[in-house]
Amino acid sequence: MDVINSADPRQRRGFLKRALAVVLGALAGLAPVGAGLMAFLDPLRRREAAAEGMIRVASLEALPEDGVPRKFAVIATHTDAWNKFPAVPIGAVYLRRTGPAAVHALNVTCPHAGCFVEFVSARGGFLCPCHNSTFAVDGKINDSKSPSPRALDELAVEIRNQDEIWVRFQNFRAGTAQKLPVS
Amino acid sequence: MKRLLDWLDHRTGYRRLSHEALYENIPGGARWRYVWGSTLVFCLTVQFITGLFLWMAYSPSSLSAWESVFVIQHEITGGWLLRGIHHFTASVMNVLLVLHLMQVVIDGAYKAPRELNFWFGIVLLNLVLALSLTGYLLPWDQKGFWATRVATNLLSIVPLAGPALQKLVLGGTDYGHHTLTRFFALHAGFLPMALVSLIVAHIWLFRRHGITARTPLRRPDQAFWPDQVLKDAVACLAVMAAVLFLVLRPWLFQTGEELGAELGAPADPSNPYKAARPEWYFLFLFQFLKYFPGQTEIVGAVIIPSLLMGVIFVMPIIGRWERGHRFNVGLLFALLGGVCLLTWLGMRQDRLDPDYQLAVLEANRETARVKLLAKSPTGIPSTGAASLLRTDPLTAGPKIFASHCASCHRYEGHDGTGKALKEAPTASDLKGFASRAWLSGLLDPDRVASAHYFGGNKFKDGKMVKFVKKDVAGFGSEQKVQLGKVIAALSAEAGLKTQQRQEAQDAAAIAEGRKLITSADMRCTECHTFHKQDEDATAPDLTGYGSRDWLISFLGDPGHDRFYGKRNAGMPAYDKEKTFDLGLVADWLRGEWYEPAATR
Numbered sequence: 001m002d003v004i005n006s007a008d009p010r011q012r013r014g015f016l017k018r019a020l021a022v023v024l025g026a027l028a029g030l031a032p033v034g035a036g037l038m039a040f041l042d043p044l045r046r047r048e049a050a051a052e053g054m055i056r057v058a059s060l061e062a063l064p065e066d067g068v069p070r071k072f073a074v075i076a077t078h079t080d081a082w083n084k085f086p087a088v089p090i091g092a093v094y095l096r097r098t099g100p101a102a103v104h105a106l107n108v109t110c111p112h113a114g115c116f117v118e119f120v121s122a123r124g125g126f127l128c129p130c131h132n133s134t135f136a137v138d139g140k141i142n143d144s145k146s147p148s149p150r151a152l153d154e155l156a157v158e159i160r161n162q163d164e165i166w167v168r169f170q171n172f173r174a175g176t177a178q179k180l181p182v183s
Numbered sequence: 184m185k186r187l188l189d190w191l192d193h194r195t196g197y198r199r200l201s202h203e204a205l206y207e208n209i210p211g212g213a214r215w216r217y218v219w220g221s222t223l224v225f226c227l228t229v230q231f232i233t234g235l236f237l238w239m240a241y242s243p244s245s246l247s248a249w250e251s252v253f254v255i256q257h258e259i260t261g262g263w264l265l266r267g268i269h270h271f272t273a274s275v276m277n278v279l280l281v282l283h284l285m286q287v288v289i290d291g292a293y294k295a296p297r298e299l300n301f302w303f304g305i306v307l308l309n310l311v312l313a314l315s316l317t318g319y320l321l322p323w324d325q326k327g328f329w330a331t332r333v334a335t336n337l338l339s340i341v342p343l344a345g346p347a348l349q350k351l352v353l354g355g356t357d358y359g360h361h362t363l364t365r366f367f368a369l370h371a372g373f374l375p376m377a378l379v380s381l382i383v384a385h386i387w388l389f390r391r392h393g394i395t396a397r398t399p400l401r402r403p404d405q406a407f408w409p410d411q412v413l414k415d416a417v418a419c420l421a422v423m424a425a426v427l428f429l430v431l432r433p434w435l436f437q438t439g440e441e442l443g444a445e446l447g448a449p450a451d452p453s454n455p456y457k458a459a460r461p462e463w464y465f466l467f468l469f470q471f472l473k474y475f476p477g478q479t480e481i482v483g484a485v486i487i488p489s490l491l492m493g494v495i496f497v498m499p500i501i502g503r504w505e506r507g508h509r510f511n512v513g514l515l516f517a518l519l520g521g522v523c524l525l526t527w528l529g530m531r532q533d534r535l536d537p538d539y540q541l542a543v544l545e546a547n548r549e550t551a552r553v554k555l556l557a558k559s560p561t562g563i564p565s566t567g568a569a570s571l572l573r574t575d576p577l578t579a580g581p582k583i584f585a586s587h588c589a590s591c592h593r594y595e596g597h598d599g600t601g602k603a604l605k606e607a608p609t610a611s612d613l614k615g616f617a618s619r620a621w622l623s624g625l626l627d628p629d630r631v632a633s634a635h636y637f638g639g640n641k642f643k644d645g646k647m648v649k650f651v652k653k654d655v656a657g658f659g660s661e662q663k664v665q666l667g668k669v670i671a672a673l674s675a676e677a678g679l680k681t682q683q684r685q686e687a688q689d690a691a692a693i694a695e696g697r698k699l700i701t702s703a704d705m706r707c708t709e710c711h712t713f714h715k716q717d718e719d720a721t722a723p724d725l726t727g728y729g730s731r732d733w734l735i736s737f738l739g740d741p742g743h744d745r746f747y748g749k750r751n752a753g754m755p756a757y758d759k760e761k762t763f764d765l766g767l768v769a770d771w772l773r774g775e776w777y778e779p780a781a782t783r
Contacts, residue, residue, distance in 0.1 A: 014409065017409040017410065017413050018408075018409040020413055020416075021408075021409045021412045021413040021415075021416045022416075024413070024416035024417055024419075024420050025412070025415075025416040025419065025420075027420055027423075028225065028416065028419040028420040028422070028423045029228075029229075029232075029423075031264070031268060031423055031426075031427055032229045032232045032233050032265075032268050032272075032423075033232055034261075035233065035236070035261045035264040035265040035268055036232055036233055036235070036236035036265055037236075038260050038261030038264070038265070039236050039237075039239070039240065039255070039259050039260065039261050039262050039265045040236055040239060041260075042259045042260045042261075042262070045260060079562065081250075081251070081254055082247070082250035082251060082253060082254045082557075082562075082563050082568075083247075083250070083562070083563055083564070083565055084561060084562030084563060084564065085564075085565060086561075
């Protein structure tokens with residue numbers, strides 16, 4: 001590195017030139033890099049559209065009386081970047097009868113890493129095919145070795161007009177002990 | 184710190200490298216005329232940076248290219264700026280290329296031993312032009328699509344290999360997904376890779392031979408760093424300022440255009456685009472082609488441009504002769520003059536061409552409309568944004584009207600699209616059809632036989648016209664009030680959006696009018712039917728008159744007994760043609776199309 005001797009005007013001018021060249025060059029590059037970074041970081045600014053409220057998923061008579069869970073697709077409008085798809089599956093739920101007019105709903109997504117769990121009747125509970133997380137029929141973790149940090153995510157259910165099962169469908173963040181909605 | 188740098192230098196030798204890169208000797212000192220090469224490297228870097236970021240949001244398929252660019256332009260933060268910089272830097276780069284070429288030729292920097300580097304430069308020039316051409320298509324808007332169609336169709340006239348070449352470029356015989364995947368791979372992959380490797384060679388050769396100093400040397404030698412770098416930095420900053428000026432121009436001058444690069448309506452191969460033009464730096468070629476009639480097109484499109492490129496290519500050899508250098512410089516200026524002249528002629532012809540101006544207006548209308556529809560609550564369907572316009576009554580209705588209805592009918596005096604027609608109409612003017620105003624005119628003794636209604640055809644001597652001219656003309660003041668109620672009731676059959684509020688207020692009068700229609704006084708049901716079967720009816724059914732269903736049935740078969748029957752005055756039955764969606768015309772005539780809720 002050259003030692004800048006401010007007493008020497010020639011040296012000082014040289015330094016000024018260097019500094020100016022670097023600053024002006026950086027300035028010229030600022031706009032493209034800045035615009036690029038803004039666009040790149042845009043997803044951080046976006047929030048998941050608020051849950052659509054209750055969605056009708058199935059009818060009560062489609063659920064077995066014996067309390068065995070059944071899987072149903074959740075159909076709603078889905079927005080993917082520029083496209084809007086009316087009435088497409090946006091996820092799935094396991095529904096289980098807990099009384100003559102009472103239903104329990106679980107999101108099928110495993111809270112560990114996001115795979116879909118399956119109900120295995122031989123085990124009487126849910127098994128995740130990815131890392132073998134296991135859950136009881138009510139969604140609770142039933143094995144201390146289960147990799148999932150929390151139980152399956154319960155969803156709010158309403159029975160309307162005696163027979164319609166409506167669910168507040170929501171996805172939650174994977175990998176955390178708390179149940180936090182994806183936003 | 185010093186120890187770390189020593190360690191790094193020992194392993195990489197970076198100090199020698201950077202010393203070589205920075206302390207290149209410039210005979211006669213730094214000069215402004217040497218900045219062009221550096222500005223081009225700068226532009227290229229800008230294109231790489233902005234291009235990579237654009238890549239993160241772009242989707243090359245005919246159902247998603249326009250749509251993803253729409254999101255970049257209108258939804259992503261800073262997307263318009265990013266796209267604007269990429270677009271206008273491409274424009275500016277073409278200007279800088281010419282300046283660089285001029286400087287090299289004028290200063291004689293193409294002569295031995297620098298011929299090879301000159302040739303590299305010419306190849307680089309062509310690569311940049313190819314990048315511009317491929318990039319123009321990627322947004323898949325009408326402008327890019329139709330301009331590229333022309334360019335690729337010209338490719339097919341290349342002797343022997345033409346058709347195969349065209350097929351290879353398009354990824355098939357038609358324009359579609361594979362055209363975009365191929366153009367995108369060329370634009371973002373092959374061409375940039377070729378460009379970078381050639382530029383490395385170009386700069387390496389440039390450094391090997393050193394700068395071609397302008398003689399006489401006016402000042403002592405200087406090193407590249409910092410003197411020339413400072414000048415280069417100032418020039419690059421000026422280039423970026425020019426680009427930003429172009430991006431922000433609509434805002435600076437409040438022109439009402441969108442900021443950044445233009446995005447037209449989505450490409451639609453079924454919707455010809457009369458305003459198709461190449462980007463301005465190719466306009467001279469477009470204009471040049473106009474002078475080559477019929478089969479001689481190949482001369483203007485391929486032979487002459489190739490020959491001229493060939494002459495430029497051999498400039499280093501020509502330059503060896505005594506007057507060669509002068510010839511080269513002269514040729515270059517002549518070419519540049521020719522290009523400028525052709526560009527100017529092309530622009531002037533467009534400016535003076537009313538049809539072109541109309542086409543531009545229509546294109547702007549469609550662009551504004553599709554953006555509105557894309558932002559509507561229903562959004563862009565999976566069939567793509569082009570289908571938004573195809574199924575939009577406001578866009579498609581006038582076009583269908585112009586091609587199918589306007590040979591007899593008019594719409595506010597024109598053909599639906601705003602074009603006036605010379606011939607007199609032979610059927611009614613359908614603007615506001617079935618509205619109270621339209622019906623009031625029909626039942627006006629002074630207007631019923633005018634060209635606006637029945638004046639153009641045999642019905643001018645028909646029963647309806649006679650009835651209006653005799654009976655209605657003789658109505659007293661009480662009957663006139665009753666007629667008003669009849670009109671209100673008949674118009675209410677249509678259920679027009681524009682009259683909704685008024686009709687809610689006039690419910691009582693409308694109910695009364697309904698009764699009057701069937702009354703003997705008004706005589707309507709002597710010929711027409713109204714909510715009651717009538718075997719003897721000889722005139723069009725008034726039940727649901729002007730409603731969507733009524734219009735679709737009527738357009739489908741006006742000669743049906745429910746309508747004119749045998750008395751039909753030659754109007755075709757359109758359900759037999761099946762060439763267009765009758766619902767679109769019906770909706771357009773009825774004023775039913777999407778409008779965003781008024782925001783306050």
